[in-house]
Amino acid sequence: MKERRIPKETIDRLPLYLRCLDKLIEQGEENISSENFSNRLNLNSAQVRKDLSYFGDFGKRGVGYETKKLASKIRTILNLDQKWKMALVGVGNIGSALLTYSGFDRRVFEVTMAFDRNPQLIGQEIDGVEVEDVSTVSDRIAEENVKLGIIAVPASSAQKVAEMLVKGGVTGLLNFAPTLLDLPEDVQLAQVDITKELEQLVYYL
Amino acid sequence: MKERRIPKETIDRLPLYLRCLDKLIEQGEENISSENFSNRLNLNSAQVRKDLSYFGDFGKRGVGYETKKLASKIRTILNLDQKWKMALVGVGNIGSALLTYSGFDRRVFEVTMAFDRNPQLIGQEIDGVEVEDVSTVSDRIAEENVKLGIIAVPASSAQKVAEMLVKGGVTGLLNFAPTLLDLPEDVQLAQVDITKELEQLVYYL
């Protein structure tokens, strides 16, 4: 096990390794070589070996990596062996899509609270989650000890919402609003910016 | 004007510059310095100057960059001074959210066609767009000369849908399914992977 700093690009790839491993496990594969891995993910095989070696020596020379053991190890590294409750703010188009989104593994990620400012929505139940008044968000998430927040409000109110979530104790934010958020250093941010993706995409066309 | 290759990180940042400029223009600002820019976007000011200089010498020494001229230039670089019609495949949670999403500038990006395989959805109209049978997608987008496709189907059918879209002539894809797509070299891909974002996020918590 090395003590070197881990490149964020490596962290970027871990979820992809994991997905690939889960597929292999389902198919009954017990081992995979870095070469095979790299073909499936369009990477260089040395990249795969280096990425994995940051966390210890998992591979068997001449054989490869044990799929089950490696998958479980990656889950531990990424903190996926616990349940993350999430608070959603903004139950509009995207927000309500997330509430009913079936792509999450609910043993790991689940939206357990939802907030909006629209009185028509407050009190309604969507997929088992009751929409609450956004003005109560700081207190409520502190009460429920929720550490992840999802911002699905218009850009104009995103910063305000972020501050309310931080006040309530979240340490991670997933932001769908096309805005740069100004956050305390100890709060992590993941940004999903659809318009930006499209704008970049068409540059290459 | 330099002939150097442009780093993709630079292309990544152009949409952010543009957003920032649009805000400044709205506020009536006529000029902005690289220093001011870099503060707003949490970058190094040399970075800003280098990024912009790839496309020509837009700045006035001692003054900065003309907001309107620069915004217009960036739009041209990114190919945003034309209208991009988009075909959406998969009118589920995320798909229907995208159909009614108000975050796009409709002079640039608009979902003009939608497809699904669910007979209950086919024929329905959502936000002015009629949902058509996915089996017709290749022909229909060729007919309408649509060059951008959005994949919002489950991972299991994403590759198949991608192939239908490519057959119909798209050159750019925005994929929401958590899968690696295997595409021809001349088809550009943008990936929006919410689960991956979350998995990376919690690593840092």
Place this chain on the structure above:
DNA sequence: CAGTGTGAAGATGTTCACAGCG
């Protein structure tokens, strides 16, 4: 002997520092 783990080389991106222009 196939396939890992890893120094070293190479590629790419960022920041510094300053000459030079408006």
Place this chain on the structure above:
DNA sequence: CGCTGTGAACATCTTCACACTG
């Protein structure tokens, strides 16, 4: 005089190449 544009230094990430091991 202020701020751009840009070589050069630095930092980071990727790939090569090969010693070594199960």
